[in-house]
Structures are given as structure tokens and as C-alpha cells.
Amino acid sequence: MDDFDYARYDRIRPIRWTGDALELLDQRKLPFDTEYLTCRTSDDVAAAIHALAVRGAPAIGIAAAWGVVLAERDIEATDARDAGAKLEPALQRLNAARPTAVNLAWALARMRAALARADHDWRGALEREAEAIDTEDLAANRRMGALGASLIEPGSGVLTHCNTGSLATAGFGTALGVIRAGVAQGRIEQVFAGETRPWLQGARLTVWELQQDGIDATLIADSAASHLMKTGKVQWVVVGADRICANGDTANKIGTYQLAIAARHHGVGFMVVAPSSTVDMATPSGEMIEIEERDAAELHVVGGSRTVAEGIDAWNPVFDVTPHDLIDAIVTERGVIRRPDAASMRAAFGA
Numbered sequence: 001m002d003d004f005d006y007a008r009y010d011r012i013r014p015i016r017w018t019g020d021a022l023e024l025l026d027q028r029k030l031p032f033d034t035e036y037l038t039c040r041t042s043d044d045v046a047a048a049i050h051a052l053a054v055r056g057a058p059a060i061g062i063a064a065a066w067g068v069v070l071a072e073r074d075i076e077a078t079d080a081r082d083a084g085a086k087l088e089p090a091l092q093r094l095n096a097a098r099p100t101a102v103n104l105a106w107a108l109a110r111m112r113a114a115l116a117r118a119d120h121d122w123r124g125a126l127e128r129e130a131e132a133i134d135t136e137d138l139a140a141n142r143r144m145g146a147l148g149a150s151l152i153e154p155g156s157g158v159l160t161h162c163n164t165g166s167l168a169t170a171g172f173g174t175a176l177g178v179i180r181a182g183v184a185q186g187r188i189e190q191v192f193a194g195e196t197r198p199w200l201q202g203a204r205l206t207v208w209e210l211q212q213d214g215i216d217a218t219l220i221a222d223s224a225a226s227h228l229m230k231t232g233k234v235q236w237v238v239v240g241a242d243r244i245c246a247n248g249d250t251a252n253k254i255g256t257y258q259l260a261i262a263a264r265h266h267g268v269g270f271m272v273v274a275p276s277s278t279v280d281m282a283t284p285s286g287e288m289i290e291i292e293e294r295d296a297a298e299l300h301v302v303g304g305s306r307t308v309a310e311g312i313d314a315w316n317p318v319f320d321v322t323p324h325d326l327i328d329a330i331v332t333e334r335g336v337i338r339r340p341d342a343a344s345m346r347a348a349f350g351a
């Protein structure tokens with residue numbers, strides 16, 4: 001992949017550190033408007049994460065790490081230990097912004113660890129750690145793109161769900177990075193993007209990203225996915241993840257689980273692509289994952305401001321869990337785990 005023109009795919013930068021503020025491409029406004037939110041405090045970042053102005057498991061971890069740097073700017077402390085105590089309430093408010101993606105807690109744990117190791121330059125240590133989290137994620141995505149694409153036979157059709165591209169990460173993407181690499185290598189002939197109701201990450205964000213890249217894609221209704229697989233046009237379903245458990249059970253955007261069931265029924269491969277920062281070996285299996293439920297209004301609103309069925313109850317879980325035995329491959333930057341289970345996850349990530 002060293003001849004891959006990554007720069008072509010790195011134009012979209014949803015997270016920009018200016019040195020004293022964090023600029024976030026407001027993903028609630030895409031694809032119609034390209035507006036940046038300027039966050040000057042860690043609570044600004046927590047609010048942006050909760051509101052999905054910035055979203056995507058790796059991206060919210062990266063944003064939270066920079067949020068810690070913003071919090072550091074607001075305190076005076078005698079040393080790193082004193083700083084840790086004074087910063088902890090801000091880190092807890094960042095962690096409370098969304099519950100399902102483990103990357104948020106993972107990034108905050110890395111920031112705490114950096115502070116615990118720091119000497120007198122604890123401020124610099126926090127900024128260097130946030131930068132490292134950001135640059136490591138971009139490198140991981142490029143590695144995963146190559147690894148995942150190598151599993152896809154030339155001439156394949158691929159279906160993806162939600163948005164897992166540059167908007168959801170430090171750049172290039174996870175599942176969408178595999179698609180970018182697979183298209184560039186001539187392995188993927190047709191890309192299908194599920195709209196991903198109710199927030200429409202697929203219709204609004206993935207389609208927009210692929211248009212920026214000049215990659216043709218076909219948008220489908222979420223409810224058309226099984227019928228599409230029945231036609232034989234899809235050889236792989238390639239998705240991201242928000243939390244991968246110690247046995248390989250995987251939480252991802254709502255609708256992923258039924259894609260996995262349909263894929264298995266139709267003999268379509270099911271690939272999960274996520275950096276190791278999404279692996280949570282401390283959670284044994286999927287039923288222990290907290291599934292975020294969001295405001296019913298997200299289901300009632302159709303086309304911007306119009307509402308349907310307003311006033312009736314609505315159930316709006318925004319993630320579901322795919323059991324590991326429906327997953328054919330988990331791709332991380334460390335390698336590919338075929339037919340994941342507790343033993344293969346332990347071999348790859350330790351106990």
C-alpha cells in the first residue's frame with residue numbers, strides 16, 4: 001500500500017486543534033452546510049460529543065483527548081498529581097457524554113496515564129498524548145485499509161452501514177478505509193451505502209465522503225439490505241464498531257445486527273473494521289455493553305423540521321450488538337481475526 005495516494009483521501013479533517021481551541025466540523029449540518037464549531041472548554045467538547053456534532057467512536061475519543069488539553073488550560077496546579085485531581089471532574093463530564101463507544105473512556109484513560117507519568121512539564125505531556133492519539137489513529141486506519149482490502153476478491157460488491165470514514169476518525173476511516181483501499185486496488189467494483197436511519201449517517205455522511213473522493217456509491221434504504229444481498233451483488237458487508245468485547249461480540253450502529261443475520265443467511269462475508277482502541281477486553285460479552293438510547297425526536301423528525309407521528313412513543317436505541325459467531329473477520333491494525341471468539345481475541349489482545 002506504500003504507493004497508495006492517501007493525501008487524496010485526507011482532505012476531510014473533522015477535528016482541528018488550533019493551539020488554543022478545538023474546531024469540530026459540525027456533522028449535524030452535513031452535507032448541506034460545512035460549518036465548524038469552536039470549542040474553547042472541555043465542557044464545549046462534551047456537549048459537542050453528546051449532540052453528535054462530532055461522532056464516530058475513534059473521533060469522539062480524539063475530541064475528548066483534546067478536550068482534556070482545553071481543561072488543562074483552565075487550571076493552575078503545583079504538579080502533575082495536583083493537576084490530575086483538579087482535572088478529574090472535567091474528564092468525568094467528558095466520559096459521560098456518550099456510553100457505548102469504548103474509545104471515549106480509552107482516550108481519557110490514556111490522558112490520565114500520561115499525566116501520571118509526567119514530570120514538571122505535565123501540560124506539554126497532555127498535549128503530546130492528545131497528538132499521539134490523533135496520529136496513531138490515522139496510521140491504524142491506513143493499516144486496516146490494506147489488511148481489510150486484502151480479504152476482498154476482485155470484482156466484489158460491498159455494503160456498508162453508518163459512517164466510518166474520515167468524519168468518524170482521525171482520517172481515511174475504518175470500514176470506509178477498507179472500501180477506499182479496495183476500490184483503489186480494483187477489488188471493489190460496487191459500493192452500496194445504507195442510509196442508516198434515524199440519524200442518516202450513511203445517506204448524509206458516507207455518501208458525501210465518497211463523493212469527495214470521486215467514488216461511485218449506491219444509496220439504499222436500510223430495509224432494502226436483505227433484498228440486495230439476495231440479488232448476489234454483495235460479497236461483503238463491511239462495518240465499523242463502537243466496542244468489541246473479549247469474546248468478539250461487537251456493538252455498532254443500530255441495524256448492524258440484522259445485516260449480520262442476513263449476511264450469514266445469504267453467504268455474504270461480514271467484516272468488522274476497528275482500531276485496537278475499540279477493543280474492550282474488560283467486557284466479557286455483548287450483553288454487558290450499555291446501549292445508548294437517544295431522544296425519540298430523532299425518530300419523529302423527517303426531512304429536517306417536519307415531524308411524523310409526533311407525540312406517540314418511540315424507542316430509539318442507536319446501537320446494537322452482533323454476536324461474534326455472525327462475524328467472519330475482525331480487522332484491526334494488529335491484524336485479522338477470522339471467525340472471532342474468546343480464544344482468538346485473547347491470542348490477539350491478551351487477557
Ligand SMILES: CSC[C@H]1O[C@H](OP(=O)(O)O)[C@H](O)[C@@H]1O
Pocket residue numbers: 055056057058161162163164165168169174175201239240241242252253254318
Ligand atoms: C469508525 S466509527 C464507529 C461507529 O461509530 C458510529 O456511531 P455514531 O455515528 O452514533 O457515533 C457508528 O456506529 C460507526 O460504525
